[in-house]
Amino acid sequence: MAGTDDAVAAGDDALYVLTAVLLTPAKFPSVLGDDYPEACGALGLPPLADGYGLVLGQDGAGARWTVVIDDVSLVAVAIASWDCGMEYELSPDERTVVSALPGWPLALSVSAPGVPDPHDPEHDPEIMDGPPLTPPNTETWGPAQRRLGADEIALQWASWREQIDDGAFLTDDTGDASDAEGADGTNADSPDADSKAAPTTTDSGDAVTANTSGSDTEAQSSRAPHAGIRRVLAEVRAYVDSPPPLGR
Template sequence: MAGTDEDTVAAADDALYVLTAVLLTPAKFPSVLGDDYPEACAALGLPPLADGYGLVLGQDGDGARWTVVVDDVSLVAVAVASWDCGMEYDLSPDERTVVTALPGWPLAVAVAAPGVPAPHDPGPESADLPALRPPDTTVWGPAQRRLGADEIALQ
């Protein structure tokens, strides 16, 4: 027999339900993570690469939040551009492009994957690092200053 039902369930639990993605490149990065690209990379514990990274934010089968860092920036850029145009795009990074999987989300995400438990941080048995969290919006600091500057720039 090629596989068992237990293998299928285990594969489903390991699946990442992609909710959104963002670019982390020298030209475009979430400014809430830092004033410049190297600082944004450092916030995630990543070395700055010339081509940058794609950050894929999703949930596993248990509902845990994960940020999958990939080095296939073009794949993530196409997905984001497609979604911005209202088109569907199945963002499924190849395992060879995965740099690391970080627990949590560094940015606020307002949606959740249907059919899985509510988003939560992975348990300590699943993650060696503390979970990433979006900046605290109840206090003023560098992250809030950068968010404010981004809003003004959009106007």
């Protein structure tokens, strides 16, 4: 997290920086959308290939602001420094500021000292095109909560995978006794088994195999393909025909 002495220009007031996040095709707050264009759309931004940096803070009156800048490298360095416990003064050049959006798109539990508690700025039609940004609702099940759940699974997957011993799922190439024994208890190597499996021949020499499971064959032929499988295959083909959006 940046120190509260860090500030960037937001209109005529200074912004006390609380944190910053990346909004790029490779890394973006997934709670805002399933892919990069959708996350940009939540903020009313065009999905530029290079992405943005989002600087979240408060002005001198305590109002929440999100400053969007196009200096992605600066924000990336700041985040990496804070993650290492190092101080880093995030002060973007005014020429890199794309827009200053009222509100926060993400929930923050911190605030700047010495200023009023975080609140939405008063509506000013000259600088606000719409209502202030608000974090997605994650209290009830919905797209935002689903994406958060997927992120948690991705974070924990490696540790879960380490708990599984692949050796427990390996099969013996030589098989076991149950494989060598038929369903009726007859050993596959016995003459009786061969006589059951061997086809009979007609006077013309054509081989004819006895159908000992006609009911099973009829059941399989009458079974309709699963609708879910057809849907998944159709979606896979769609990804081949039209590549997914950036960041998905």
